Amino acid sequence: MNAITNERTPVAHRLAFAIICTLGLTSAMLFGCSPSQQSPTAPSEDATDQPLEQAPSAQYVNSAPGLLEGLVVSKDQDFGGINFSISIDDFNACGFAFGDSVDIVFSNGCELTGIPYYNGYYANIGDPLLVGYPGYSTIRAALSFGDSLWEASGLSEGDTATIRLNTADAFHTVQIAHDVAYTNDRTDYASDEVFANFRACAGGTLAPNVLYRSASPIDNECNRAPYASALLKQAGVQFVLDLSDNDDKVDEYAALDEEQGIDVTPFMELRSVGNVALLNLTANYSSDEFKQTLAQGLIEMTQHDGPYLVHCVEGKDRTGFVCLLLEALCGASYDELAADYMASYANYYGITEDSDPDRYDAIRNLNFDGMLRYLANVDDQANLQSIDYVEPARYYLHSSGMTDEQIDALIARIAG
Template identity: 25%
Template sequence: MMATIIQVDEYGNAYFDATDFNMIDFSLGDALLMRIGEKKFEIPFYSGPYCKMNESTLIRKKDKIFLSIRHGCAVKKYNLHIGQHVTFFLLFSKKYWEKENAYSFEEITDKSTYETNEEFANFRSILPHGGLFYRSSSPVDNTYNRSSSVISCIEKYKVSTIIDMADSQEELDNLINELDDETRSIIRTRRIFAIGDDSGLYSQSFSESVAIAMRLIISAKTPCLIHCRAGKRRSGFTCAIIQALYGMSADKIMEDYMLSYKNNNKITFSDNPKRYEYLKNDTIKAILHHINGTDLCHLRETTEQYLIHLGLSSEEISLLEQKICQ
């Protein structure tokens, strides 16, 4: 079938006339063959940006259908423009269904469905010995309706330092300016560092943010809170390094990471073991393999080598471990 581009946005996504797809039996999770001129490409058809960095996806979200590249620009890569025709064919039915089924969930924003403020805020200590290091959803970005709950936890657990893995300094300043006076005062009385990066967990840019976070932790006044937007990927990556240096096992690190799916999306092993295991393998297990390689039995040593690769010195790593284990 042939679809017409009717809009492009500032992110480089190309939107098609959705009515072009009405008579075609494409299903989410299918593999499609996309033809632009004489060039052909296989792409997945998803309900969200579930692909890896720099991979192309055709996305159907509500009543819109668009071509997107995660952390990239589809318009530039494929030289697209409004009015251009792109042809799609069904290549393999349900080839990508497992990923589509695993990731097609909503963020739960109703606090009344949670037993504790901490669960709704996705707020918890990341180490077995308690409250020196915490992780959570964002205290300043209320996209998921959780910021006030995070603020309450910041006060309750006397957080002194906040490391924001989601926002740039400009973005953080804008978000803080939108807060009410009382909340703004609570945030401003803490040391807060904005080192956010959304270029992908395995990008050079994010690696640089992780290195900055580790150096901040060395001199940080504790308790210290690490957060991103929902408190999953970017904060989870950073916390996994801290947990590995502390001596936690891969199983314990993965178990902690998956609590964020429970707190944000009510996804648990007992309710849906297949989805839980898929998400675990696709997220935190992949993160651990990126940091540590194939050996997940000697995490402390391989994490130290990873940090050396990021540019930290042996002395900095020693100081970091002392801070984490105090």
């Protein structure tokens, strides 16, 4: 297989959208979006991995179908997106539909033109989108898997925005291909493992039953915490890499779980003896903050015996990237990496290559292949199945601050 060198070369920019911000009278910034960029990114569906915020009071003027003025903006504190003072249902009732393209003009002069409006994070890495994700109290603009759009746009609390329909159904095909939903009812799933998205990772030289992944065993937002917590105990997990939480979040979840009679004792016991690393990551796996924080968590992991569990909220996006990275480090092939990544979509949505090939391919091509293109620093034309991902994985960890010795210690912990 072809090896990728450690020296990262720029990938040609794909300028699908533009963010034009006029700050003052003369300053303008143009942000191009590229899968190899090291800055733009915010949530993904796991960026949905956050407590539901309170819906603000509606503030806007709907003077015509497909036109909203006077929307007050506020910063999404977890991921740096831009919240607008209107609920998803109210926004859709004003002449917008998932799959449309929209123009957004902010009162500070920043404009987003022709961006997609989806009910999930279906854009390429770093591309702007407007999203009405189920469970969000408002619509939100963000950079898909990117940095803070709020900061990039130079906004302040109290600024306002106008949203105008650009083209109806401009992104209808993408919306339909990715529009899937799961339930939080255990009886809708074949087993506790499927419901909790709990499984052992595999591929390359990765040792069997040493590295596990799952939905959150502490945050019961999706009703999966008690199942994931029980399964981690059953698997003998000794150390947890918690990608989504910090101490305050865990304390809040634990209090709520206790109040509701939800048993998450196995997770809390590991935390009480220092066997949980709380990383509180965003979904931006290309950012320096993500990389450096992950590196510290992985270094801490090497100081503990396994088995190990990696989780976020759904165990799908942040967890998907981190497990892909660790599997790649152990020499997993494209097919092995894809099998594990796409298993989450089988578990949550029943989407497999046989049951729903069109959706399977659409999700794999956008989400999974996008991660591999970033990791290997290649463009859309690259043959991803021919690449050896060991060196790209090592380079990622090197650039995150890990030494060769620390990377080798990590491999020794998880490889057979």
